[in-house]
Amino acid sequence: MINDAKRVVKKGENMDIGALLLEAASLMLTGMVGVFAFLSILIFAVSKLSLIAGGDEPAKPQRQPTKRPASTGVSNAHIAAISAAIAQYRSK
Amino acid sequence: MDGLLNLWQATGLANFTVPALVMMAVGCGLLYLAIAKGFEPLLLVPIGFGAILTNIPVAGLAEPGGLLYYVYYIGIDSGVFPLLIFMGVGAMTDFSALIANPRMLLLGAAAQFGIFATLFGAIALNFVPGFEFTLQDASAIAIIGGADGPTAIFLASKLAPELLGAIAVAAYSYMALVPIIQPPIMRALTSEEDRKIEMPQLRHVTKREKIIFPLAVLGLAIMFLPSASPLVGMFCLGNLMRECGVVDRLSNTAQNELINIVTIFLGLAVGSKLSATEFLTVETLGILVLGALAFSIGTASGVFMAKIMNKFSKHPINPLVGAAGVSAVPMAARVVNKVGLENNPHNFLLMHAMGPNVAGVLGSAVAAGILLALVG
Numbered sequence: 456m457i458n459d460a461k462r463v464v465k466k467g468e469n470m471d472i473g474a475l476l477l478e479a480a481s482l483m484l485t486g487m488v489g490v491f492a493f494l495s496i497l498i499f500a501v502s503k504l505s506l507i508a509g510g511d512e513p514a515k516p517q518r519q520p521t522k523r524p525a526s527t528g529v530s531n532a533h534i535a536a537i538s539a540a541i542a543q544y545r546s547k
Numbered sequence: 548m549d550g551l552l553n554l555w556q557a558t559g560l561a562n563f564t565v566p567a568l569v570m571m572a573v574g575c576g577l578l579y580l581a582i583a584k585g586f587e588p589l590l591l592v593p594i595g596f597g598a599i600l601t602n603i604p605v606a607g608l609a610e611p612g613g614l615l616y617y618v619y620y621i622g623i624d625s626g627v628f629p630l631l632i633f634m635g636v637g638a639m640t641d642f643s644a645l646i647a648n649p650r651m652l653l654l655g656a657a658a659q660f661g662i663f664a665t666l667f668g669a670i671a672l673n674f675v676p677g678f679e680f681t682l683q684d685a686s687a688i689a690i691i692g693g694a695d696g697p698t699a700i701f702l703a704s705k706l707a708p709e710l711l712g713a714i715a716v717a718a719y720s721y722m723a724l725v726p727i728i729q730p731p732i733m734r735a736l737t738s739e740e741d742r743k744i745e746m747p748q749l750r751h752v753t754k755r756e757k758i759i760f761p762l763a764v765l766g767l768a769i770m771f772l773p774s775a776s777p778l779v780g781m782f783c784l785g786n787l788m789r790e791c792g793v794v795d796r797l798s799n800t801a802q803n804e805l806i807n808i809v810t811i812f813l814g815l816a817v818g819s820k821l822s823a824t825e826f827l828t829v830e831t832l833g834i835l836v837l838g839a840l841a842f843s844i845g846t847a848s849g850v851f852m853a854k855i856m857n858k859f860s861k862h863p864i865n866p867l868v869g870a871a872g873v874s875a876v877p878m879a880a881r882v883v884n885k886v887g888l889e890n891n892p893h894n895f896l897l898m899h900a901m902g903p904n905v906a907g908v909l910g911s912a913v914a915a916g917i918l919l920a921l922v923g
Contacts, residue, residue: 472673478682479670482921483663489917490659490910493771494652497909500763501649508755531748539884539895546881 562604566823573821574598577716586723590696590814594716597818608819615819618812623704623711628813629697630781633912635806636697637785638798640876640908642760643752644901650856651868651899655906657852658872659914661692661845665837666918672837677829683707686918688834691718692841693911694725694875698778700817702915705923712820713831717838725878728839729846729870730886736850737866742890744857744865746899754790761786764909768916774923775916782912845873849903871900874907 555561577595581588601609609615622628645651669685672678680688687707690699691714699718703711721728734742761783768779788798820826853869867887871879880900887896 472670475670475673475682476667479667479685482682482686482918483667485921486663486666486914486917487656487660489772490656490913491653493767493913494656494906494910496771497764497767498649498652500767501646501652501760504646504756504759504763508759509753535748535895535898536893539897542881542897543884543888543895546877546884 557605559604564604564823566827567602567604570602570821570823570826571599573826574602574818580720580723587719589810590719590817591723593811593814594719594818594821597815598821599818600815601819601822609822615815619816619819622809622812623700623816624708626701626704626777628809628816629701629704630777631809632697632806632813633701633778634781634785635801635809636876636908637761637782638789638802640782640786640789640905641901642786642905643757644749644898645905646752646756646760647749648899648902650860651902652906652909653856654849654852654869654872654903655874655908655910656872657869658845658849658903658907659693659910660848661841661843661873662689662911662914662918664844664848665689665692665841668840669833669837672833675833678833680830680833681707682922684710686922687711687714688837689841690714690911690915690918691721691834691838692845692873693907693914694718694722694842694845694873694879695908695911696722698911698915700813701778702918705919708820709825710830710834712817712822712826713834714838715817716821717835721838721842722875722878725842725873725875726882726885728842729879729882732843732846733850733867733870733883733886736847737854739890741854741857741866742887743894744863745891745894746865746868746896747862749898754792757790758787761790772913772916772920774920775913778912778915779909782908842873846870849873849907853903865894865896865899868896868900868903871902871904872907872910874904874911876904876908877901879907880904 574595577591577598580586581591581595597615601615607613609619666685666689669680669688670682673680683706687703687710690702693699696715696718700711700715703714765776765780765783768776785801788794788801849869849872850866851869852872853864853866857864857866865887867883871883873879880897883900884895884897887894
């Protein structure tokens with residue numbers, strides 16, 4: 456009798472957990488869909504952002520025309536290597 | 548004689564209990580990890596010390612009337628401290644790598660699978676006798692996978708305050724362990740050729756784009772996910788102060804003095820939740836295991852997403868950068884850079900990994916907002 460009662464309780468608990476698991480699974484699905492949807496919209500917004508606000512900034516290049524040759528003299532690859540090296544040094 | 552007896556009754560020695568001593572040892576352990584091993588010292592020092600203070604017998608620092616009780620009540624129960632920290636993090640974050648390559652947001656989204664898979668795992672743990680996690684508890688535990696301290700504390704304070712101590716300790720410990728947890732997973736899921744992939748130089752991002760970006764993010768949060776707007780809003784405020792260039796004083800305060808002050812009290816308040824009755828439970832063990840699981844799954848799903856994107860993208864994408872999708876800024880990006888250099892000494896992935904890394908911060912804030920909206 457007691458064993459039976461225990462089994463019933465245990466079964467009831469398991470069913471509870473089963474329902475919770477189902478809820479957790481649906482939360483997992485809605486959650487991931489939600490995160491992807493939100494960030495996809497953000498991707499769209501950011502790619503439009505470059506159309507609106509990208510391109511040349513009007514005031515800056517005129518202010519320091521003398522500096523431009525110096526900055527174009529360094530290749531992008533060099534800048535990348537130097538900045539990565541600095542970052543790596545700082546991370547130590 | 549009575550006086551002497553009363554004095555003895557008022558000493559710590561007469562009132563020590565074993566669980567309190569164990570918790571003091573845990574506090575000392577956290578201090579050791581912070582001071583000797585350099586694990587997240589800014590947080591683990593106040594948390595560890597707070598744990599010691601909390602468990603002092605008789606003094607009752609974490610009970611109503613005690614200092615730590617009020618620090619917790621004012622700062623964490625209200626949700627204020629994590630949000631102030633988030634403002635400071637926003638003021639420290641440079642989004643240009645993400646604006647230059649917005650598709651990296653997908654990696655930040657994929658890595659949040661660690662959160663939702665762990666939610667499932669936490670509920671499944673209920674089959675083990677001794678565990679009784681509700682959906683709220685499970686959500687608060689799962690957010691450890693977001694690898695974002697303030698977000699985890701914010702969500703835990705709203706959904707499962709009694710588990711907050713264990714969740715915060717797990718989140719910060721695993722964030723410190725990112726360089727140990729992530730590389731084996733990254734190596735196991737990628738081939739050597741994958742890891743050697745070099746990515747094209749990122750384009751220049753204008754100041755105007757950087758100013759509009761936080762406003763755009765906030766606009767989307769307002770429209771689609773208002774429950775995430777406390778986190779996203781404070782983050783965007785900090786970022787706007789940084790990028791707009793006219794309030795450098797405020798930006799500097801947010802990312803230095805203010806965040807430091809709040810960090811001290813946040814740590815103490817988390818420490819106040821490390822009392823023996825709340826921490827020395829089988830649930831804490833479960834939380835530690837689930838936290839590690841959440842980090843690993845997040846890392847793996849980020850790498851998988853990056854592999855898929857590499858297949859369909861015009862420009863090559865190194866799958867390693869996917870691992871940076873679990874926020875933990877900037878530690879995860881540095882780990883990516885390090886693993887990348889092991890296979891190709893000319894391959895500097897740091898800037899490329901910063902994109903998914905900051906996307907991970909946004910992703911975990913969004914995931915927190917979704918959890919708040921659905922189970923809060």
